[in-house]
Amino acid sequence: MTTAESRGRTAGPVVRTAAGAVRGRREDGLAVFRGIPFAQPPVGEARFAAPRPVRAWEGTREAYAFGPPPPQEMGIQGRTRVLDVPLGDDWLTVNVWTPEADPAARRPVMVWVYGGAYKVGHSGSPGYDAQHIARDGDLVVVTFNHRVGTEGFALVEGAPANRGLLDQVAALEWVRDNIAAFGGDPDRVTVFGESAGAGSIAALLAMPRAAGLFRRAIAQSVPGTYFSEELARDIATALAAEAGLRPTAADLATVDPRRLTDAGQALGTKMLQYQDRWGQVAPTMTPFSPVVDGEVLPTTPWRALAAGAGRDIELIAGHNREEFRLFLVLGGLLGKITDEQATAALRLFAPGPDGERAYRAAFPDATPDELYERVQSDWLFRMPSLHLAEAQVAGGGRAFGYELTWPAPGSGGVFGACHGLDIPLLFRTFGADLGNLLFAGVEPSPEAEALSSRLRTSWTAFARTGDPGWPAYDTERRLVQILDARPEVTTYPEEESRRMWEGYEFPALPLLA
Template sequence: MTGPVARTRAGAVRGCAERFGAVFRAVPYAAPAAGAARFAAPEPVAAWSGERDATAFGPTAPMPDRRRFGDMDMEPVVHHWVTGADYRTVNVWTPDPSGRAPVLVFVHGGAFLAGTGAARVYDGAAFARDGVVLVTCNYRLGVPGWLSIPGAPENRGLLDVIAALRWVRENIAALGGDPERVTVCGQSAGGMIVSALLTEPGADGLFRRAISQSGGLHGLDPDRATDVGVRVAQQLGVPHEVASFSEIPDERLVAALTEVTANGQGGLTPVAVVRRGAKVRPGVELMLGNTTQEARLYQNPAQEAAIDELFRSASERLAEEHAAAGGRALRYRFDWRGGPYGACHAVELPFVFETTGLPELREPAGLLGPAVPDGLVRRVHDAWVGFVRDGDPGWTGEHRFTA
């Protein structure tokens, strides 16, 4: 077996050499999420001997199939469920495993129900080319990750992301990254998780900068979170307690939550992500923004105004809380409307990762359509690189991205 080898604290991993460095896929940051462990705080991964194969993506968190939004093909962004309990993993693209480059940790979106760091739109080659180590991660979704269940810690998916950031802190130097220059970034649900990290004492010292894309500060009343949990338990025919949920296969958990949300009995975010009364901690540099037509992704004209206001107000809330903590946020608005769905939610992602060339994105049912301005792609990607590298995306105050 050939390929670069890195030595993490748990053991050696062998990855793949690529044009702009190396990539290590499906490296575990926590123990497998099986049985009762699906509803507990994450535990460290057990050490292994020899070299672990890190050349291929591994399992994903259990999820429903959300690869289509009406006529739109979202597979390059959402991906699909690949079964297996060993899915709490990171993927690392590095320009030089022996280097000391700044690090970007990306937290995927997907309404807390779907998604994976292995989705093709999140390929890290362009970041590695530009001297940045990119880390993507998987975390628990749906019922195991976010449903409020008596006897289980709340926001277990958030605990997973904190565990992944702690893994980065302890191991990224072995893969060419600088643990003192870590930026955490997320989009949609991932952007909400990033915002929550800014309020979590358990995340202290794990990152220096943060980017929230169409995220912001959201919360759900605890009574509503409990109500959604009770409804899912009723759908499953079990008591609303962790011992009962621990015995249920992942497939049934996915189906039950899908049924509850499809019936309008609960929102797509089953539990509050931000603790009530939590305040944004000082000392973290912040960049945040939205697309100008977020709601067009959902193809429901009657709800567009309400959805756009939900995203806008959440970002405003984060900016205000960050300012109250003594920080100054760099703002952006992504306003390229050249695709079939305009400046909709998630449309900026291929620009950030410079993956606009994926064929599925350019087809009639794709997120971007056939005509994408190359200059805008480079400007957006360079802005993210600049912020990760030295906190300077190329503007002060607020910037509008348009062709």
């Protein structure tokens, strides 16, 4: 660590967890603990198993560095644009930012669940530096690693389903059992996450094993993709075939976990070949999602919430206005979508047999680009998020909705209010990870700083009191918070889309053939 990196960091307090003592650092007014194990390394005999309780240690463990990332398809880009985290098998670790490691403090706790299409992610990514949330909100923030990709979500014989979700439950159990020693209140835990992290939170709301582990939830851009068992097994068969193996835990465990990621990456590039079998999943190039297996995840989140599963949990669920724009830009497709491509997307993703006609009628002046982007924004993120809030209300619970409409300023503004923009705004990490892209070439303006602060204020107020500062959502007024330079509370703004998707039930995606 250089002198500049260590400035503001001193040896911090020692906290005794259930497994042993850990020493953190003091960093700019916070006590920060990194890389604390919450479960055994899931390798060897523990490979493809549910997380196992962490083994106790003697003495005091230095909690100065993030634990290694779980195996995944793509490298993790840190500030140095190289893998700036340690390698190793101890993937299942937590990190804590706290104003005061004092059991008497009893501050609210926020637990972040990262996204990444269920195939990438690491709690040590610079974009998830939680110092501003902890400091501005005067609360405790926890981040953690969970298994992704084949290790976490492939449905294989001889292994429990949804191991990544089971890791999340184990991390929340660690919070329940240990967070008081860090100054947190285990009875005031809020989970928050974006994209696959929000999809994970939606699943946790439906999981009996997660009951009682958190009191509030914030789901940012919930993806609508949950797999049926039949689809998940078919995908796992194709995945294993890429490695020349059968889809069993015994076979897959013969391959080093860091090499097995090659099979997932290879399959992702070929998924369009399976569209006749996998339907809407094929164009996503993401062969992983939570599986509605009837045990770990008994049913889809929308059905569970409508039946009252989240009645005692307060929920924020919302999305960004131009969600799919990010993927158009990154794929070099912006301004290049043909009418034939727009038609194919409408026929595949729009709801009901008349979905294409309904979209063209609702948006008669839309270009092929706009139709292509709109239907995929709706199907993948916007309508799943709205429907999650509506299901929560239908089940007797309390929900709040929002839409982020402020456009990212980087690269001439081409990204709009795209998927993932809320992350650098919330964490105030404009120069890290997605922030590098969405704020490229510009310094954060006073407007960006103000919106960033407003997001943290709303999220932390919700964690503290259950009130983010705007009215709860109901199906009569449909009021939501617009997050922009000039925030306002208004009727849900995507009314045309809402009407087209009204009554649609996001099912567990089926195997078609």
